[in-house]
Amino acid sequence: EAGVVQSPRYKIIEKKQPVAFWCNPISGHNTLYWYLQNLGQGPELLIRYENEEAVDDSQLPKDRFSAERLKGVDSTLKIQPAELGDSAVYLCASSLGGGTGETQYFGPGTRLLVL
């Protein structure tokens, strides 16, 4: 069974440019998460979806970040405009359901470098 798929794997952009990341969760997983991971630190949740509904976006910097999961499957995370401090790894994860204890499976991440 395929795991969580993310693309691109790497992205280099100049500051003030837009960038988008794509995630395809494990088939049948209703819950999708986007995390930010800075170098040497653990992942931090940005947003969580239950199907197509964003149920927790409290940590998403809404002035420049946006996300969507229109059909309740694939999801896109966008940054516009990107800043130097956005350089990090953006991880997508999915789980069968959203209850505590549902194992979250992570994709390989997109490594973003903002110059």
Next chain:
Amino acid sequence: GESVGLHLPTLSVQEGDNSIINCAYSNSASDYFIWYKQESGKGPQFIIDIRSNMDKRQGQRVTVLLNKTVKHLSLQIAATQPGDSAVYFCAEAITGGGNKLTFGTGTQLKVEL
């Protein structure tokens, strides 16, 4: 100056020895705990989990111990192998909190041949 975040605690062990990785969690209300393994260039991989009504849980070559009194979690890896080299993160969650994981500071495990 250097960023504190770049300096992960490191544990070096000889191949075949047992490894113990420790984690202090922050929220006394947390009742679900997970250990993840992250290899370079990859996403975190689930290893084992434990709920607060238990103090020990065993998997294949791994054991997680939970001490709620001092808010401490440990991961024991038996007969450590080169493939165990990675960064290990503990994470905590609260039942009813929407499966929101709060990750701790990782520990770099290096297995020496």
